[in-house]
Structures are given as C-alpha cells and as structure tokens.
Amino acid sequence: MPALALSLTSDGSLLEVPDLRLGSKGPESILFHGDNDAVLDEVSPTFDGTVKCIYIDPPYNNMESYTHYDDRDDHGEWIERLTRHVERLKPLLRDDGSIWISIDDRQVHYLKVALDGVFGRENFVSTIIWEHRKTRESRRVFSNNHEYLLVYARNALAFKKSRNRLPYDSEVLKRFKNPDNDPRGLWQSISLNVQAGHATAGQFYEIVSPKGKRHSPPHGRCWMYTAERVRELVAENRIYFGAKGDAVPRLKRFLSEIDGGLTPHTLWRADEVGxxxxxxxxxxxxxxxxxxxxxxxxxxxxxxxxTIATNPGDLVLDSFLGSGTSGVVALRKGLRFVGIEQGAHVMTHCHARIKREYRPSVGQVRFMRHSNTARTD
Incomplete structure (x- = not known):
C-alpha cells in the first residue's frame, strides 16, 4: 500500500510534531492541526484524485450555542464559506469517490442547491435521513428527530459501480430457511409471477404442481419466465410448491448465490446507527x-x-474532525485517513482518542501543525 509521502511546503507552513506520531511503519494517516481551508490549500497537490470518501460535519448554522463553538452566522456568509470549502474538497476525490455532508433541516435545501452547483445535479446521489434522537422534544412546535446526510459523487456512474452493499442483518437472515433440506443451503421463496404490462405471449400458461394441481398467473400478472425455463427450474429443484406439493409455485432464492448484500436504503434508524x-x-x-x-x-x-463508500486501504478525509470519530472508525476499518481540526480539542479529544485505540497493525499516524496555529500540546 503506497504511503501518502506528504512533502513539507516550501515555506514551512506545515510542520510535523514527531513526539505526537503514532507508529513508524506501514500505511500513513495524518492528523492536521490548523484552519481547514489553509491546510487544504497546502496539501491539495499531494491528495488530488486520491480520496475515496470525504465525510464532513460542518457547523449547521442553526442559531444555537454549543460548548465548543457558537453556530450563529449570517446565512449568506455561511453558505458562501461552506461552498468554497467544498470546492476545495472536490478535486481531492477519486473518480469513484463520494462526499457525505451532515446537515439539519434549517439549511439542507440551501446547501443542496449550492452543492448542485459544485458537483452538478447529475452527480447528486441521495439524501440520507438519520434518526438522530428517539425521545420527543416537547418544547418545540414539532419534535425534530432527524437530520440529513447529503451524498454527492465526483462521478455518479463510477460511484454506483464501486459502492458496497450492506451486510445482511438478523431480520433479513430470518427469512432464509431450508424446509426441504436442499443441499444448497438456506433459501427464501419469492413470487414467480410479475406484472404483465410488458409480457409476451410465452409468459401466460398453466404450471402443474407435483400433485397435479394447475396454477395460472393472477389477473393482470404473468409468470416471470417462459414455460420452457420453468420446466428447467423445476428439474433443478428451484421451484417450491409448498410442503404438500400443491401450493402456488414460488422461486427458491439461495442465500449462497446472492451477490453482495443489501442495497443501502435512505432511512437510517437510531437502532441501527446510534x-x-x-x-x-x-x-x-x-x-x-x-x-x-x-x-x-x-x-x-x-x-x-x-462501509458503503470504501474498501480497506482506501483514503478517507474529514476536514471538520471535531471529536475525532471518523479517524477512529477509519483506523478500525483498515482505512487511511486525513483529519483536520483547528481547535484545542485536536489534542484533548482527537489525538487522545486515536492514541487510545491505536494499534501498530493499522500503520502510522502523523501529526502536523500549520504555522498559523497556536500550540496546544
């Protein structure tokens, strides 16, 4: 796996702090302390076209005050500043790379329009709805229980080909059984009839069960396959007629033959993702x-x-690192990461958290500070 091989800028704007390095061998990840725009301007030549996934959790500009920052900006200034930042991020993405941006409903629609201008509407992938709270917020007109992730790709077609499916969960696996002890293992039955809107004459016929019962497709529907193909599937024991051998025929779908996993949906429940x-x-x-x-x-x-956007060894980036969550998750999943944070919590939270969970097997983590940033160590 190639190293990032980051070179120091000619004017020395980025300086490594050797005492804060974790490990010395293997794939490199880098934790930057500095203004995210300033750091990106310095390192873009190194990372252009190399990042598989960018996740950012920028200030929402929701007129709230928080422990570590005040989220109250003029709307025009906020959207312009974030748009310029995303414009810096776009060239870093691989052709099949994607960017995921957390936001709430106060600014999501404005940000969507701005991002369409950066990536092109054709490269908008989806809006994820995340159930970020399970309790009811009784002080407001509506209890706001969800936030969003806007997902864009550098090239939507390339991303579609490279994105991963999600592993089967316990609820899905419960659907697979093996009542006839088929040697091919667990299977579930799916309907053998489909809507007849584009059917051919060869998809309308009777199927005779092993017990001699005749079945025709319901009104407005047809069989999925021609009679010849169904005979082949019956011979291969891929059509199920129920325990008694006379039920409506259904197609056996074997777990071992299913490619990948679950297509990601756009509603992410709290019980699934916290x-x-x-x-x-x-x-x-x-x-x-x-x-x-x-x-x-x-x-x-x-x-x-x-899980959806990357594979082990890929490079991910978070330029609003916050408490360091994405860095920790990246290392745990065998990814290289670039994290940028300008606040003092880059030490108290980000570096400390990464150090807490660091293992030499993940490679090395370098710590670099921009020259215009006050020391916090």
Missing amino acids: TTDSAKKHTISMFPDLSVFDTPKPEELIDRVF
Missing part, C-alpha cells in the same frame, strides 16, 4: 473529565458511511 445522545454518552465514558461536544456523531453512523 443517536446524538448515544454518541455523547460514549464520549463521556472515554473522557469523563473533559467538556464533550454537544452534538457528536455516533461511530455506528460513520461506520455505515465508510
């Missing part, structure tokens, strides 16, 4: 003596993003 509250409790459990972020993202959420 909540803001669960993420906050996790951070408190790690750093009980520190002031934690008010709205951290759960590791499960970032894990799902990286």
Whole structure:
C-alpha cells in the first residue's frame, strides 16, 4: 500500500510534531492541526484524485450555542464559506469517490442547491435521513428527530459501480430457511409471477404442481419466465410448491448465490446507527473529565458511511474532525485517513482518542501543525 509521502511546503507552513506520531511503519494517516481551508490549500497537490470518501460535519448554522463553538452566522456568509470549502474538497476525490455532508433541516435545501452547483445535479446521489434522537422534544412546535446526510459523487456512474452493499442483518437472515433440506443451503421463496404490462405471449400458461394441481398467473400478472425455463427450474429443484406439493409455485432464492448484500436504503434508524445522545454518552465514558461536544456523531453512523463508500486501504478525509470519530472508525476499518481540526480539542479529544485505540497493525499516524496555529500540546 503506497504511503501518502506528504512533502513539507516550501515555506514551512506545515510542520510535523514527531513526539505526537503514532507508529513508524506501514500505511500513513495524518492528523492536521490548523484552519481547514489553509491546510487544504497546502496539501491539495499531494491528495488530488486520491480520496475515496470525504465525510464532513460542518457547523449547521442553526442559531444555537454549543460548548465548543457558537453556530450563529449570517446565512449568506455561511453558505458562501461552506461552498468554497467544498470546492476545495472536490478535486481531492477519486473518480469513484463520494462526499457525505451532515446537515439539519434549517439549511439542507440551501446547501443542496449550492452543492448542485459544485458537483452538478447529475452527480447528486441521495439524501440520507438519520434518526438522530428517539425521545420527543416537547418544547418545540414539532419534535425534530432527524437530520440529513447529503451524498454527492465526483462521478455518479463510477460511484454506483464501486459502492458496497450492506451486510445482511438478523431480520433479513430470518427469512432464509431450508424446509426441504436442499443441499444448497438456506433459501427464501419469492413470487414467480410479475406484472404483465410488458409480457409476451410465452409468459401466460398453466404450471402443474407435483400433485397435479394447475396454477395460472393472477389477473393482470404473468409468470416471470417462459414455460420452457420453468420446466428447467423445476428439474433443478428451484421451484417450491409448498410442503404438500400443491401450493402456488414460488422461486427458491439461495442465500449462497446472492451477490453482495443489501442495497443501502435512505432511512437510517437510531437502532441501527446510534443517536446524538448515544454518541455523547460514549464520549463521556472515554473522557469523563473533559467538556464533550454537544452534538457528536455516533461511530455506528460513520461506520455505515465508510462501509458503503470504501474498501480497506482506501483514503478517507474529514476536514471538520471535531471529536475525532471518523479517524477512529477509519483506523478500525483498515482505512487511511486525513483529519483536520483547528481547535484545542485536536489534542484533548482527537489525538487522545486515536492514541487510545491505536494499534501498530493499522500503520502510522502523523501529526502536523500549520504555522498559523497556536500550540496546544
């Protein structure tokens, strides 16, 4: 796996802090301390066209005040600043790379229009709805229980070919059984009839069960295959007529023959990917003596993003690193990461958290500081 081979800029704007390096061999990840735009301007020549997935959790501009920052900006300034930042990020993506941006409903529609201008509407992939809280917020007109992730690709067609499916969960696996002890293993039955809108004459016929019962497709539907193909499937024991051999025929779909996994859906439930509250409790459990972020993202959420968008060894980037969640998840999944954070929590939270979970087998993590950034170590 090639190293990032980051060279120091000619004017020395980026300086490594050797004492904060984790490990010395293997794939490189880099934690930058500095203004995200300033750092990106310096390192873009190194990373252009190399990043498989970018995840960012920028300030939402939701007129709230938080422990580590005040999220109150003029709308025009906020959208212009974030748009310029994303314009810096776009060239870093591989052709099949994607960017995922967390946002809430106050600015999601404005940001969507701005991102269409950066990536082109044809490269918009989806809007993910994340159930970020499970409790009811009674003080407001509506209890706001969800946030969004806007997903764009450098090239939507290339991303579609490279994106991963999700592993089968327990609910899906429950559907697969083997009542006839088929040596091919677990299977589920699916309907053998389909809508007849584009059917050919060869898809309308009777299927005779092993017990002699005749079955025709329901009104407005036809059989999925021609009679000749169904005879072949019956001979291969791929058509199921029920335990008694006379039920409506259904196609056997074997778990061992299914390619990949589940197509990702756009509604991500809290029970699947965690909540803001669960993420906050996790951070408190790690750093009980520190002031934690008010709205951290759960590791499960970032894990799902990286599961869909990356493969082991890929490079991911987070230029609003916050409490360091994406860096920790990346290393855990065998990814290289670039993280950028300008606040003092780059040490108290990001570096400390990565160091806490660091293992030499993941490679090395370098720490670099931009010259215009005050020391925090």
